[in-house]
Amino acid sequence: MDKLIIEGGVPLTGVVHVSGSKNAALPILMGSILLDEPVTYTNVPDLRDIRTTFKLLELLGCPNAFENGQVTVTPGALSPEAPYELVKTMRASVLVLGPLLARLGEARVAMPGGCAIGARPVDLHLSALEKMGARFDLEDGYILGRCRKLNGAHIHFDFPTVGGTENLLMAAALADGETILENAAREPEVVDLARFLIACGARIEGHGTSVIRIQGVPRLGGCTYRIMPDRIEAGTFLVAAGITGGELLLRHCPFTELEAVILKLQSMGMDITATPDGVLAKCGCPLRGADISTQPYPGFPTDMQAQIMALMCLADGASVVEESIFENRFMHVLELMRMGAQIKVSGHTAMVRGVSRLTGAPVMASDLRASASLVLAGLAARGVTEVRRIYHLDRGYERIENKLNAVGARIRREAE
Numbered sequence: 001m002d003k004l005i006i007e008g009g010v011p012l013t014g015v016v017h018v019s020g021s022k023n024a025a026l027p028i029l030m031g032s033i034l035l036d037e038p039v040t041y042t043n044v045p046d047l048r049d050i051r052t053t054f055k056l057l058e059l060l061g062c063p064n065a066f067e068n069g070q071v072t073v074t075p076g077a078l079s080p081e082a083p084y085e086l087v088k089t090m091r092a093s094v095l096v097l098g099p100l101l102a103r104l105g106e107a108r109v110a111m112p113g114g115c116a117i118g119a120r121p122v123d124l125h126l127s128a129l130e131k132m133g134a135r136f137d138l139e140d141g142y143i144l145g146r147c148r149k150l151n152g153a154h155i156h157f158d159f160p161t162v163g164g165t166e167n168l169l170m171a172a173a174l175a176d177g178e179t180i181l182e183n184a185a186r187e188p189e190v191v192d193l194a195r196f197l198i199a200c201g202a203r204i205e206g207h208g209t210s211v212i213r214i215q216g217v218p219r220l221g222g223c224t225y226r227i228m229p230d231r232i233e234a235g236t237f238l239v240a241a242g243i244t245g246g247e248l249l250l251r252h253c254p255f256t257e258l259e260a261v262i263l264k265l266q267s268m269g270m271d272i273t274a275t276p277d278g279v280l281a282k283c284g285c286p287l288r289g290a291d292i293s294t295q296p297y298p299g300f301p302t303d304m305q306a307q308i309m310a311l312m313c314l315a316d317g318a319s320v321v322e323e324s325i326f327e328n329r330f331m332h333v334l335e336l337m338r339m340g341a342q343i344k345v346s347g348h349t350a351m352v353r354g355v356s357r358l359t360g361a362p363v364m365a366s367d368l369r370a371s372a373s374l375v376l377a378g379l380a381a382r383g384v385t386e387v388r389r390i391y392h393l394d395r396g397y398e399r400i401e402n403k404l405n406a407v408g409a410r411i412r413r414e415a416e
């Protein structure tokens, strides 16, 4: 396992290129299973979860070749099984359920276990697919799904589940008849998946709103598709500019898709503007505290909660953070407190009291975004911070230390 050694205290200045979105690329790559022709993707980020997805597609009968951010997937004779060894490392593997049922009428997917941030059941995926005619059994830790043919259905999600919406979009694309998804997720990554499916011949309307209509078609062909930029990686770098008192220009940075985050950072005193060259982020010091409550899109994204909390630790006054999406997404709190942060957690709410400075310390990463929060705190802290178990970080950030060192950070990666 690797660790990052961070010497803090350097204001970051320069240009950062935002990579393709992990959370758009994962469902879109799984969508390859629906196609009966080769498909090429560009702007694909080189991440652990993406590499895991390539292995899974290979196992399912979709050989692929990845080079310089571009991958071509050639769907072949499909196998229905997504094995535990792969699914246990990446929950998003459950997104093969919809495509396999749509193409093969059968799927054998290891039950995705919980993870550090919560139980993360898939009950909403299964009940919606059952409305389309699928039947599921649970056996030896596997979800066994079967259907003669998927039929269009009128589905209302109890919660606007991102993965559930994505699984159902893919299942409905090849189903018989019309499917309506109500209370669907509106995340930009769901919209990117819909745009990809439409580019392959799907008939979808309403993506990006709470009601999506899909008319099933008999087949889907190939295309060349560019993955959207990663709004969460971009948001992480906006915070990096603020927490180090620097100035960063983010190229290929989504702006409207980051509105909730940008407005909140501006309310804390950051100066963030869209320019023809990209999004310019400066720290208008001193930073002021703010309150956030994580919500489904277009609300404040849960995937930016840990990162903005690191910034709040150094802002004047108090901040209140309510995590309303996941039941256990404060794993970064105790680690930030080891660096001198003053945070009090009560249930789903954390009260942050700003301090004048953080001090470097050995800390432990626990999940993807908590790791990012600790890196951000290390960049601002006085002294040296060691972030251990950064395989969590590599799942969602493309060699983050290279991008940060290119704008002045002093980070080195060492084997633990």
Ligand code: EPZ
Binding pocket: 023, 024, 026, 092, 118, 119, 120, 121, 122, 123, 124, 125, 126, 159, 160, 161, 162, 163, 164, 189, 302, 303, 325, 326, 327, 368, 369, 396
């Ligand atoms: C996606 O996870 C993202 N992952 C997550 O990003 C992100 O935090 C999450 O959406 C919310 O925005 C990918 O896109 C690969 P959900 P997903 O289904 O699809 C409950 C990251 O850091 N729920 O919207 O799993 C669930 O337990 C990752 O990049 C059910 O109860 O999110 C959770 O509390 C972390 N039953 C809430 O809904 C279900 O069937 C949100 O889950 C499905 C979900």
